[in-house]
Amino acid sequence: MLVRTYQQKVYWLARKMVIDHDDADDVTQEVFIKVHKAIDSFREDAQLYTWLYRIATNECLNFMKKKRRRFFLAIGGPEGELAEKIEEMPSVSGDEVQKKLQKALLTLPDKQRLVFNLKYYEDMSYEQMAKVTGTSEGALKASYHHAVKKIEEFINND
Amino acid sequence: MIRLDDIPKKSLFEAPEGYFDKLPERIRYRMANPEPTPAWGTLALKYALPVLALAAASIFVLTNRGNLSAEEIIAGIESEQLVAYLAETDVNTDDLLEAAPLDATEAESLQLDALGDMFLDDTVVDAFGTMEEFGTVR
Numbered sequence: 561m562l563v564r565t566y567q568q569k570v571y572w573l574a575r576k577m578v579i580d581h582d583d584a585d586d587v588t589q590e591v592f593i594k595v596h597k598a599i600d601s602f603r604e605d606a607q608l609y610t611w612l613y614r615i616a617t618n619e620c621l622n623f624m625k626k627k628r629r630r631f632f633l634a635i636g637g638p639e640g641e642l643a644e645k646i647e648e649m650p651s652v653s654g655d656e657v658q659k660k661l662q663k664a665l666l667t668l669p670d671k672q673r674l675v676f677n678l679k680y681y682e683d684m685s686y687e688q689m690a691k692v693t694g695t696s697e698g699a700l701k702a703s704y705h706h707a708v709k710k711i712e713e714f715i716n717n718d
Numbered sequence: 719m720i721r722l723d724d725i726p727k728k729s730l731f732e733a734p735e736g737y738f739d740k741l742p743e744r745i746r747y748r749m750a751n752p753e754p755t756p757a758w759g760t761l762a763l764k765y766a767l768p769v770l771a772l773a774a775a776s777i778f779v780l781t782n783r784g785n786l787s788a789e790e791i792i793a794g795i796e797s798e799q800l801v802a803y804l805a806e807t808d809v810n811t812d813d814l815l816e817a818a819p820l821d822a823t824e825a826e827s828l829q830l831d832a833l834g835d836m837f838l839d840d841t842v843v844d845a846f847g848t849m850e851e852f853g854t855v856r
Contacts, residue, residue: 563742571738575731585737592745649730657725681727708722715720 563592566609570616576677577620577670578627579642587623591616613692617674624670639666657715664714668707675700676707771799 570591575584594615602611627638646662665673678684678692679700686697693700772795779794792800 563745567738567741571733571741572729572731575733579731581731581733585741588741589745589748593748596749646730657720658728658730661722661725662730680722681729712720712722715725 562595562612566612567592570612573613573616573677573682574620574623576681577674578623579645583623587616587619591619594619607691610688610691614694617678617692620674621670642666660715661711664711667714668710672703672707675703676711679704775799 567588571584571588574587574591575581578584578587591612595612598615602608624638630638643663643666646659646666665676668676675689675693678689679686684692686700689695689700690697775795776791779791
């Protein structure tokens with residue numbers, strides 16, 4: 561029941577971070593397996609949605625961290641590989657601005673990209689985001705506005 | 719100049735057909751059939767060997783060069799071996815920065831784009847004002 565209710569939210573959160581469907585699938589499954597294992601420790605004074613999202617965001621960041629470690633000895637990070645995947649996506653074919661936006665997002669540090677995705681695509685409030693990420697609202701606002709600035713610079717200079 | 723608000727908000731990703739119909743069952747299967755945990759021997763190979771190699775190298779250097787500081791011992795190890803060891807461990811940049819005894823000059827010389835990888839604490843934002851006051855930020 562939990563999976564059916566939240567699977568799409570978790571999947572799309574992961575997909576926007578890891579880009580590749582198979583990777584997003586792995587992350588999504590891991591999230592629900594961890595939720596299942598930890599459900600006994602869930603404090604009912606917290607919202608289930610917030611708790612589950614916290615697990616999902618941590619799993620996305622851990623996945624990206626592991627991915628970066630695999631690229632540790634290579635020149636550059638995994639951004640090049642992810643940018644290629646975006647280039648190959650049929651949904652961006654011909655839509656240069658969207659392509660630039662997605663590539664701009666890849667230039668952001670993972671945590672900042674996560675904040676951006678939560679705010680821009682999911683319209684999550686800073687209050688909610690603070691509970692999910694364990695970060696102050698002020699820091700999140702600064703991170704988001706800085707991300708927007710960097711994205712606009714990338715799009716206009718690329 | 720294109721602003722973010724000028725760009726239509728759309729989701730570019732697509733999930734395979736039927737993916738969400740099958741996902742709950744796949745997850746249920748995984749929960750019912752957990753992956754076997756690695757035997758101790760496999761874990762030892764994965765984590766203990768790099769540590770043993772480092773320890774053996776340290777002992778070798780110590781016995782052959784007399785009393786050495788930690789920095790001197792590390793300096794005697796090939797960079798590729800250190801990189802390979804770090805790649806196998808869970809040590810990350812934040813851990814290294816936390817452990818590194820940086821003085822004020824060294825801390826300043828680190829690129830400010832490292833801050834982009836961290837959530838900014840309210841105190842940092844308050845202390846440094848607007849984002850424009852940061853130096854080169856990634």
